[in-house]
Amino acid sequence: MNAAFPKKILIVEDSKLNAQIAAEILNKYGYKTEIITSGEETVKKVVNSVQSPDLILMDIELRGTIDGIDTARIIQHHKDIPILFLTANASKEIMEKIKSVSAYGYVLKGVDEYVLISQIEMAFKLYEAKIQIKKREELFHSMFESHDVVMLLIEPESGRIIDANKAACHFYGYSKETMLQMDIEAVVGVSTIDGGQKCSEALKKGCNPCLCFQRLANGEERLVEVYSSPVDYQGKTLMHLIIFDITEQWKAKRELEFYKNLFEDSLNEIYIFHPQTLKFIAVNGGAKKNLGYTEEEFKEMTPVDLKPEFTLQSFKELLAPLSKGEQKQIIFNTVHRRKDGSLYPVEVHLELIEFGKEKVYAALVIDITERRTMEKELKERNEILSTIMESAGDAIIMLDDKGKVTFWNPAAERILGYSEEEIIGKDLHMFMIQDMRLYEAYREAFKRFRSTGKGSVVGKTVEMKTRHKNGYEIDVELSLSAVKIKDAWHAIGIIRDISERKRLEELLYHQSITDSLTNIYNRRFFHADAGAGNRASKTK
Numbered sequence: 159m160n161a162a163f164p165k166k167i168l169i170v171e172d173s174k175l176n177a178q179i180a181a182e183i184l185n186k187y188g189y190k191t192e193i194i195t196s197g198e199e200t201v202k203k204v205v206n207s208v209q210s211p212d213l214i215l216m217d218i219e220l221r222g223t224i225d226g227i228d229t230a231r232i233i234q235h236h237k238d239i240p241i242l243f244l245t246a247n248a249s250k251e252i253m254e255k256i257k258s259v260s261a262y263g264y265v266l267k268g269v270d271e272y273v274l275i276s277q278i279e280m281a282f283k284l285y286e287a288k289i290q291i292k293k294r295e296e297l298f299h300s301m302f303e304s305h306d307v308v309m310l311l312i313e314p315e316s317g318r319i320i321d322a323n324k325a326a327c328h329f330y331g332y333s334k335e336t337m338l339q340m341d342i343e344a345v346v347g348v349s350t351i352d353g354g355q356k357c358s359e360a361l362k363k364g365c366n367p368c369l370c371f372q373r374l375a376n377g378e379e380r381l382v383e384v385y386s387s388p389v390d391y392q393g394k395t396l397m398h399l400i401i402f403d404i405t406e407q408w409k410a411k412r413e414l415e416f417y418k419n420l421f422e423d424s425l426n427e428i429y430i431f432h433p434q435t436l437k438f439i440a441v442n443g444g445a446k447k448n449l450g451y452t453e454e455e456f457k458e459m460t461p462v463d464l465k466p467e468f469t470l471q472s473f474k475e476l477l478a479p480l481s482k483g484e485q486k487q488i489i490f491n492t493v494h495r496r497k498d499g500s501l502y503p504v505e506v507h508l509e510l511i512e513f514g515k516e517k518v519y520a521a522l523v524i525d526i527t528e529r530r531t532m533e534k535e536l537k538e539r540n541e542i543l544s545t546i547m548e549s550a551g552d553a554i555i556m557l558d559d560k561g562k563v564t565f566w567n568p569a570a571e572r573i574l575g576y577s578e579e580e581i582i583g584k585d586l587h588m589f590m591i592q593d594m595r596l597y598e599a600y601r602e603a604f605k606r607f608r609s610t611g612k613g614s615v616v617g618k619t620v621e622m623k624t625r626h627k628n629g630y631e632i633d634v635e636l637s638l639s640a641v642k643i644k645d646a647w648h649a650i651g652i653i654r655d656i657s658e659r660k661r662l663e664e665l666l667y668h669q670s671i672t673d674s675l676t677n678i679y680n681r682r683f684f685h686a687d688a689g690a691g692n693r694a695s696k697t698k
Contacts, residue, residue: 166190167278168211170200170229171244172221176267180215180244183271184278196222197229205236213281215265217244218252227255234259240285242277291390308382308401310342311391317342320396329403331375345372372401380405427494427523429461433481433510436460436473439518448525450497461521464494466501477519480510494523502527553653559608559646561585573634573655575627590624611640611647621656633660 167184171177172195181191192211194200197220204210214233218226230241243256243264256264262281265274302309302321308329311321322330322337330337330345368384382401389398421428427445431438438456446453449464462473479485487509493501507522547554553570557563563586566578576589591597607613619637626632635654640647672678 164188164190165212165282166192168200168204168214169193170195170197170214170220170226171217172196173217176217176244180274183274186271187275189278196220197224197226198222200229201232204233204239210237210239212240213278213285214239214241215244215278216241218255218264219245219247227259230259240281242281308403310399310401311389311396312342312399314388314395314397320391320394326401329374329401330372345374369404381408427504427521427525429519429521429523431461431519431521433517433519436462436470436519445523448496449494455497465492466495467492477508477510480508480519491526494525503530551654553651553655555586555651555653557586557649557651559648561587561604564648570653573632573653574624589627607640607649608647611642613638613640616640616649633657 167189169177169180169184169191171180171193174193174195177193177195181193184191194203200214200216201224204214214230216226216230220226220229224232226243230243233239233241240262241259242262244267245252245256245264246267248264248266262284263277265277302311303323305323306325308326309323310319310326312319318341319337322334324334327334327337332340368386370382370384371379372382373379380403383404384402385400386397388395390396391398421440422443424442424444427448428442429438429445430440437458437460441453441456446456451459460470462468462470465473468476476488476490480488487507489505489507491503491505494504495501503526505524505526507524509520511518511520547565547567550567550569553573554565554567555563555570556565562583563581564583566576566581570581571577574590581589587597587600591600603613607616615636615638617639619635621633621635623631624634633656635656637652639650641650642648
């Protein structure tokens, strides 16, 4: 005990003798004492006094209108002072009365002075502990309320929200009054993010951390990371929840995983290499699988090790436009060499990527073996088709959806007289049809062909007359078909010159109806003519 500032004990005892004995014992142990004999006087002095006693030693059974229990209750309503009761009666009824107020125990009258002093010292220690707890609670509440991290206090058994700080109210979008009428079920999702136990149950029991979706007032769901721990607060054991909104962090992590998988699982080869040393920093699974090198082997290699067509100098020259900022991307074809020595053609898309102060080269490499095979096959087919069309005896002509000539083989020039330079890009029928009425009829029919790919002669072979460049008529046989190219109908016509065939047919017919010596019509002609006349009369 501090001798310079002795603690003051107020003795409330209606027996002056007992009060004096207690005062002498307390004075002996360095306490300062004052004696009051009634409850009314005690209330008046303690409540109205600026300087309160450090402890009250209160007799329960006082003379007057109020006893020691009521006196203690009134005082504690106004001030927080530790009260230790004095009693000669330790009955159950007295014990219940003592429990009804915030007392610090009791002392039986007439006990040994060491027991009395021990009880008083214990009461002081209990009071100091209470003060410390109160200070910690006030500090906790101050930190709880003012912290910018979302915090809740919940009752473990019911899940009821006991307190919510400003950050929590702002995050969830509810007023504090509304929050205090809710339970944890109202804001948490059905289950934890891993599909395990219910979030509300996990939070009641405590988890570090618990990941779950929580609902805001506007209906939005946010992913949160919750840390919970039990705390003693205002005489109760509560769960203290610290809540971090990790929605954006979670989205960023998922995006990172997505792009990582996109990088690693791509069937194309992807390389990232150092701008100075050119050594590989990262290669994806497609590169490792296609080339046969391990990741450790790649780390000691550069792109030059894979490209036999390049030297270190020539590859640096290739990179120069990127390093100087003259180009954003370089696309080129080369060959790659596998670990087993085999070569294959590739198309390389190369660029310099800057992130902050860091720079790296990134290369997307496409194995074009199949493309090259297809290109070779297509080239061979085109050469075959070109040879057929160039050497064909029939004219092969192609018109676009506007009726303009897009293809004209040598046979077309031979049959119709127009060179490729004269006719390509021109309206063919302007050359071939002299009668404007027939030309207008053709234009109307071509409108239908443009929209449907159909026409009166499409898919058929017909005989017709057309005009040669030199002005004379020729007999032709036309086979017309339609083909759709880039959503537009094109016409392909194959024209065969049948002028000689027609001349022979006419000659044979003439010889069949005339006498070879006199050139006069024979009986066959007259019989055919008479038959035609009879048939005509029957139809009338």
